[in-house]
Amino acid sequence: MELVIEGVSKKYKGDSYGLRDLSLQIGTGVLGLLGPNGAGKSTLMRILSTITKPTAGKISWNGVDITKDPNAIRRILGYLPQDFGVYPHLNAVEFLEYLASIRGLEPAIARKRIDELLHLVNLYEVRKKPLNSLSGGMKQRVGIAQALLNDPKLLIVDEPTVGLDPEERIRFRNLLSELSGERIVMLSTHIVSDVESTATDIAIVNQGKLVIQATPSELLAAAVGKVWEWVLPGPAWMEIRNQLLISSTVQGSDGVRIRVIADAQPSAESRLVNPTLEDAYLYFISAHKQLATV
Numbered sequence: 171m172e173l174v175i176e177g178v179s180k181k182y183k184g185d186s187y188g189l190r191d192l193s194l195q196i197g198t199g200v201l202g203l204l205g206p207n208g209a210g211k212s213t214l215m216r217i218l219s220t221i222t223k224p225t226a227g228k229i230s231w232n233g234v235d236i237t238k239d240p241n242a243i244r245r246i247l248g249y250l251p252q253d254f255g256v257y258p259h260l261n262a263v264e265f266l267e268y269l270a271s272i273r274g275l276e277p278a279i280a281r282k283r284i285d286e287l288l289h290l291v292n293l294y295e296v297r298k299k300p301l302n303s304l305s306g307g308m309k310q311r312v313g314i315a316q317a318l319l320n321d322p323k324l325l326i327v328d329e330p331t332v333g334l335d336p337e338e339r340i341r342f343r344n345l346l347s348e349l350s351g352e353r354i355v356m357l358s359t360h361i362v363s364d365v366e367s368t369a370t371d372i373a374i375v376n377q378g379k380l381v382i383q384a385t386p387s388e389l390l391a392a393a394v395g396k397v398w399e400w401v402l403p404g405p406a407w408m409e410i411r412n413q414l415l416i417s418s419t420v421q422g423s424d425g426v427r428i429r430v431i432a433d434a435q436p437s438a439e440s441r442l443v444n445p446t447l448e449d450a451y452l453y454f455i456s457a458h459k460q461l462a463t464v
């Protein structure tokens with residue numbers, strides 16, 4: 171199973187670009203597509219789900235060019251868009267039966283599949299409740315269930331954890347991880363912790379371009395020797411906060427513990443610490459922004 175994206179660009183009207191010459195090679199597992207707002211994540215996902223076409227480049231699924239033969243990917247695709255909406259007065263069973271019929275599933279097969287999916291996404295107990303009475307996380311799990319109706323080989327989920335509380339976010343992450351065994355799952359997000367424990371591969375995008383595609387451990391390794399911590403008294407911290415790339419700050423009784431990404435030691439008191447994936451992400455995004463402004 172392989173999805174290959176080669177030199178894909180999307181130029182919108184008025185000379186704005188959603189993607190610029192982006193290439194990725196994606197195999198079975200969870201690919202975390204990570205980037206700030208406006209990086210081009212939704213544009214890529216909309217292209218892969220054949221809602222929109224690239225203005226340049228090629229995408230192939232197991233060797234078949236999907237820009238020429240969109241049905242080749244539609245048959246194996248499950249998609250949860252960022253702005254997924256439900257019919258509020260239907261319950262989960264009615265909603266999924268409705269979507270299954272639109273997608274041409276045989277009613278008997280659909281009923282069996284919907285039953286399995288409701289168990290899988292842990293919504294069986296609430297399957298008869300109107301969708302507008304469910305929590306945000308439950309609605310997102312209905313969204314995943316509809317994306318899985320045709321047992322897709324390629325599952326695309328666009329910023330699925332926006333608006334979820336921490337507990338629901340963790341549950342949703344674990345669900346995606348469980349689903350990745352026999353398929354490619356592409357998960358877009360701007361929240362590093364969404365992909366930290368689940369992604370087998372991470373692609374960082376910024377300003378429509380690929381910054382890097384690597385495994386989480388490769389990203390962490392690249393940030394070793396670049397993350398520093400030390401404690402600063404309050405006023406001193408105010409002075410330097412705009413001059414350094416700050417990963418986090420924690421207020422303590424002795425001052426502010428500051429965590430900084432820098433190639434060289436930023437202060438005599440600072441000491442090197444082990445990077446987190448969040449540090450690595452900041453490091454790559456910042457290096458990319460600097461390159462773009464040179």
Ligand SMILES: Nc1ncnc2c1ncn2[C@@H]1O[C@H](COP(=O)(O)OP(=O)(O)OP(=O)(O)O)[C@@H](O)[C@H]1O
Nearest residue numbers: 182183186187188206207208209210211212213214
């Ligand atoms: N229909 C459109 N017309 C013009 N420009 C667009 C259109 N859709 C997206 N863009 C631009 O393309 C760029 C990438 O947008 P996109 O929505 O793909 O980013 P994103 O990474 O998904 O961000 P977000 O997390 O905010 O959704 C942005 O600069 C955006 O303004």
